Amino acid sequence: MENFALQTEGLGRIYKIHGNRKEKAIRKELVALKDVSLEVKTGELFGLLGPNGAGKTTLIKILTTLLAPTSGRGMVAGYDVAQQPQEVRPRINMVSGGESSGYGLLTVRENLWMFSQFYGVPSKEAYRRIDSYLKEIGLTDRAHTKSSDLSTGLRQKMNIVRGFITDPQVLFLDEPTLGLDVGASRDVRRIIREWLAADAKRTLLLTTHYMAEADELCDRVAIINKGQVLACDTPENLKRRLQKDVLFELATSPLNGLPLSALEKLDGVKKATLRESDGRAEIKFMLKEESALAGVINTLTSANVKIQNLTKHEPTLEDVFVDLVGRSMEDEEHVESD
Ligand SMILES: Nc1ncnc2c1ncn2[C@@H]1O[C@H](COP(=O)(O)OP(=O)(O)O)[C@@H](O)[C@H]1O
Numbered sequence: 001m002e003n004f005a006l007q008t009e010g011l012g013r014i015y016k017i018h019g020n021r022k023e024k025a026i027r028k029e030l031v032a033l034k035d036v037s038l039e040v041k042t043g044e045l046f047g048l049l050g051p052n053g054a055g056k057t058t059l060i061k062i063l064t065t066l067l068a069p070t071s072g073r074g075m076v077a078g079y080d081v082a083q084q085p086q087e088v089r090p091r092i093n094m095v096s097g098g099e100s101s102g103y104g105l106l107t108v109r110e111n112l113w114m115f116s117q118f119y120g121v122p123s124k125e126a127y128r129r130i131d132s133y134l135k136e137i138g139l140t141d142r143a144h145t146k147s148s149d150l151s152t153g154l155r156q157k158m159n160i161v162r163g164f165i166t167d168p169q170v171l172f173l174d175e176p177t178l179g180l181d182v183g184a185s186r187d188v189r190r191i192i193r194e195w196l197a198a199d200a201k202r203t204l205l206l207t208t209h210y211m212a213e214a215d216e217l218c219d220r221v222a223i224i225n226k227g228q229v230l231a232c233d234t235p236e237n238l239k240r241r242l243q244k245d246v247l248f249e250l251a252t253s254p255l256n257g258l259p260l261s262a263l264e265k266l267d268g269v270k271k272a273t274l275r276e277s278d279g280r281a282e283i284k285f286m287l288k289e290e291s292a293l294a295g296v297i298n299t300l301t302s303a304n305v306k307i308q309n310l311t312k313h314e315p316t317l318e319d320v321f322v323d324l325v326g327r328s329m330e331d332e333e334h335v336e337s338d
């Protein structure tokens with residue numbers, strides 16, 4: 001059998017939402033994960049990509065033994081997360097983006113050292129790792145800064161060092177670049193890649209709702225929506241599914257009440273998504289062939305919509321998501337679910 005770092009078989013999780021204290025009865029059941037079967041090989045940088053509420057954090061919580069699955073099973077480093085959590089825990093570590101972890105009164109170095117002691121890393125070795133990672137990540141000059149005085153980006157770098165210093169076999173990063181600016185995000189991605197590349201026995205699973213990040217960083221990506229895995233492959237292969245389609249982006253004046261469906265039902269139009277902001281509309285089209293563009297432009301100009309810009313582009317993971325779900329990831333987040 002192949003050596004998988006992570007494996008899930010038909011994993012499911014239902015949250016029971018209780019009513020208020022008087023009515024103890026369960027109001028409703030929310031299916032956060034449904035029949036998730038994934039395999040991640042040792043050494044892989046694997047990404048879970050999906051909108052807010054897709055179930056990414058729930059999956060990470062199950063794999064890190066913080067939450068029990070309702071059905072199916074999860075294995076980490078060959079151990080069952082529900083049956084053998086004591087075997088799983090010393091082999092993993094987890095960091096989530098945007099968390100305000102650590103004791104603000106302690107310095108960066110003190111915080112990291114304290115955490116290393118929870119994991120039983122010998123003290124001298126802990127300091128060696130801390131100082132070496134702080135250097136790599138560019139935080140050496142902040143080693144003696146109180147962690148409460150760090151900016152969001154620097155605190156997140158400290159948190160990621162916290163993930164590294166226990167030398168986990170499998171590291172879980174939940175939205176590692178959430179809320180970071182472009183520069184800090186780029187640093188974090190570089191650090192992640194370097195950590196993984198430094199030892200072939202390491203495996204990394206991260207979640208993100210940034211398409212470009214998943215594309216750039218991950219060896220393989222599972223696209224997840226409403227608790228289900230819709231596709232799982234390398235970013236290249238996922239995008240290759242759309243190579244037959246032609247993708248255009250149009251910037252126009254407001255649509256003057258012209259419904260998107262009027263464009264979608266035109267011959268040769270596979271899908272269209274719309275984003276409208278003050279005085280401007282952005283329409284993305286997935287066409288079966290380039291010639292369908294003529295009909296689109298005709299329909300728009302007949303409705304007095306002015307075309308300001310037209311670009312053709314290569315498929316991105318965003319397009320893959322639209323193809324799978326029928327809506328953009330951003331729109332999917334705003335759909336009220338019940
Ligand atoms: N403790 C909880 N109780 C009830 N519902 C929850 C709980 N945690 C998450 N959910 C719901 O489960 C779904 C998946 O959430 P989550 O795993 O946090 O998704 P993601 O990390 O992809 O944003 C969402 O609909 C969320 O509202």
Ligand SMILES: [Mg+2]
Nearest residue numbers: 056057058174
């Ligand atoms: Mg989450």
